[in-house]
Amino acid sequence: MTIQTRTKTRRQKVEAREQAILDSARNVFFEKGYEGARMSEIAAGAKIAEGTIYIYYKNKAALMRAISSEFWQALTANAWAEIEAIDHPYDALLALARFHIKSLMDQADMIDLTHSLRVVSADVGTTTEELKTYVRVFDTLYSRGVDRGDLKPHPALWVVRDVFFGTLDYSARTLRLHDDQNVEPVVTNLIDGIWAQYGNAPDTRSRTGSPDSSALIARLERAITRVEQLGE
Amino acid sequence: MTIQTRTKTRRQKVEAREQAILDSARNVFFEKGYEGARMSEIAAGAKIAEGTIYIYYKNKAALMRAISSEFWQALTANAWAEIEAIDHPYDALLALARFHIKSLMDQADMIDLTHSLRVVSADVGTTTEELKTYVRVFDTLYSRGVDRGDLKPHPALWVVRDVFFGTLDYSARTLRLHDDQNVEPVVTNLIDGIWAQYGNAPDTRSRTGSPDSSALIARLERAITRVEQLGE
DNA sequence: TAATAAAATGAGTATCGCTCATAATTGACA
């Protein structure tokens, strides 16, 4: 017990310092950019000596990588939270697109800094891994749509994924450039486009007299009944 | 006459030196990346003293910017050349997409270096200007399609433009990551998608007597799905 | 050929990321 409490105290102190360094570094990186950021200033911000940083992080690039890593993990968590309550894939994709582009725009500094890692350190492996994890939110959503029969299975999902993220990335930059906060046209346009290309519109099935049309009508009937019961 | 010849000689010498610096810098930047590139090495490659570089270029970033600028101008010229003989907008867009993604993949080093400018220097204005010029190739192509009646006019062309370049950019990265040289699926998929959404395809119009019913049913289906979720 | 302007040079400077010998702090144990 005593042992645990004591070691925990030490660990807590260390972790607090680590977080202080991270926080200070984030501030300085935001303000000055990667190149402009001085290790001395980061140390001052965390109220420690410059040398202490190197006990916690191997070098400037590693520090930057840690910040980037933290950011993407939080983004992934938030993305899941954003879509978990949404049932229909169309709406979920819409929500994810909205969330993604808004994040890109709000946290543009962070995004640019992450990109800078590619330039600064050859070892972008860590960040790549985190990007993959983030991107999995989309993949899951699409797969769910396929399972439900709302979306056509795609032989190479990454093709659609790149349309999704690539478009949003570029659009975010354009919107920012024009000081425009209205993401809806972009988001709607994108998802409608994906839906037009890969969506299994129910009419496609019913047109050929497929058995699914009756099921759809039944669903419609039940739904409408519920709407009617809602009153006015 | 004599005056002109003589000054021209001097100017030629100066311009030759300038080009030598640029060539050497390009080599070193490619090989070592921006951070890894040493001004001393660039000078050695151009067979001049280190201080001479600074007569021609204000600093390392300016040197990099000049290289980037040269690259994008050449890319723009090549893009125009690639599409000038193609008449139908669909084929021209296809060709541009193919050209763009291939350039991205072949000259990945150059692209990454250009991106690095964003990190290194706040003044990315020059590069942005050149990017705009490049991007105009697409805009012209789309407008031509609208004029011919093959494409629907879009209230905000940049939305489509960002789909185009964003998708190709991301796809190029993915393909490179998988050591895949086959760009056709991406290119075809992209242009078909744009055509499906914005093309005035004659077959769409002639397919059925009630062109709007399928879209209407799709909309109904999505709306009902949303209603169904309200109850649960 | 001499005078002047333009261009080149490279030793020196300022700056910054990082190291390491030394100091301070912490926790276990008697």
Added chain:
DNA sequence: TGTCAATTATGAGCGATACTCATTTTATTA
């Protein structure tokens, strides 16, 4: 509580590098 070993912190100093500037070299004109 005091002692000792381990952990953590410190900051002067090192090496490296982008950039400067006093001096030299080269080109041009009369």
